[in-house]
Amino acid sequence: MSVHPPLSLEAVRQALAATDAGPLGAQITYYPQIDSTMDAAREQAAAGAPHGSLIIADEQLAGRGRLGRSWSAPFGANLLFSLILRPQLRPAYLYRVVMAAGLAAAEACEAAAGVQVGVKWPNDLQIGGRKCAGLLPEGAVEGDSIQWCIIGLGLNVNQAFEASDPLAQTAASLYSERGRMFDRAALLGDLLGRLNRKLALLGSDLLLEDWQARCISLGQQVRVHSGEEHVEGRAEAIDEDGALLLRLPDGRIRRITAGEATLRPS
Ligand code: BTN
Numbered sequence: 001m002s003v004h005p006p007l008s009l010e011a012v013r014q015a016l017a018a019t020d021a022g023p024l025g026a027q028i029t030y031y032p033q034i035d036s037t038m039d040a041a042r043e044q045a046a047a048g049a050p051h052g053s054l055i056i057a058d059e060q061l062a063g064r065g066r067l068g069r070s071w072s073a074p075f076g077a078n079l080l081f082s083l084i085l086r087p088q089l090r091p092a093y094l095y096r097v098v099m100a101a102g103l104a105a106a107e108a109c110e111a112a113a114g115v116q117v118g119v120k121w122p123n124d125l126q127i128g129g130r131k132c133a134g135l136l137p138e139g140a141v142e143g144d145s146i147q148w149c150i151i152g153l154g155l156n157v158n159q160a161f162e163a164s165d166p167l168a169q170t171a172a173s174l175y176s177e178r179g180r181m182f183d184r185a186a187l188l189g190d191l192l193g194r195l196n197r198k199l200a201l202l203g204s205d206l207l208l209e210d211w212q213a214r215c216i217s218l219g220q221q222v223r224v225h226s227g228e229e230h231v232e233g234r235a236e237a238i239d240e241d242g243a244l245l246l247r248l249p250d251g252r253i254r255r256i257t258a259g260e261a262t263l264r265p266s
Contacts, residue, residue, distance in 0.1 A: 006077030015189025024192040035062040041082035045148040056081040077159040089100030104195035118216035119129025130172035226259030
């Protein structure tokens with residue numbers, strides 16, 4: 001089992017200076033170990049932390065995933081962070097922030113490792129059908145505007161999955177794909193630079209088009225677990241609010257705003 005060095009904040013700052021991340025990462029709180037960066041980010045957001053504040057950890061003791069799941073990773077192996085954003089957006093467009101972050105992470109991984117990264121509705125990144133990252137959005141809405149939103153990202157960078165580890169079947173990292181370690185600070189800097197540029201496009205169709213082009217769920221037969229329900233159909237499109245449009249076996253279109261989609265063999 002390899003021992004990973006802690007993240008160097010100096011290296012992160014240098015990587016940010018080399019890109020146009022703007023306010024993203026201008027304020028950084030680093031924890032070697034924390035329960036969850038989401039909780040620290042929530043506290044900071046409620047206390048008025050500025051747009052772009054970054055909360056990052058080398059290890060989480062109670063990392064959270066979507067749908068009540070946990071998220072864990074060995075110390076220093078991956079990128080685990082929450083970013084506080086204050087976008088000027090109507091609440092229905094919150095999902096666009098998730099799209100922007102997913103695309104930025106996918107592009108940064110491709111640039112660093114030369115691997116193809118797909119997005120899977122709603123919040124996953126995949127390499128070769130295995131999950132390499134998950135996004136967790138949380139937001140506070142007041143009236144018709146978003147007060148703040150937090151994008152949590154767990155990105156598998158240098159984690160090795162032993163063949164005996166059941167996760168090896170379903171999870172991937174840049175390390176598992178390429179057989180070498182990656183510089184997490186450089187990857188983070190590049191990711192935040194890309195995200196900053198994408199945040200300027202939140203209102204445009206370009207973001208949606210890029211995301212759809214990268215989406216591995218579209219055109220596939222999928223089974224969606226949404227709340228208590230299971231629905232099957234063909235994933236036809238993602239609408240402008242990020243909802244999945246599913247073509248049901250009887251030909252009707254069903255709009256699904258949240259859930260978990262599993263690809264089915266057609
Ligand atoms: C998912 O795919 O279920 C989303 C996973 C999100 C994990 C990240 S790691 C950093 C941040 N802190 C957390 O507790 N969760 C998110």
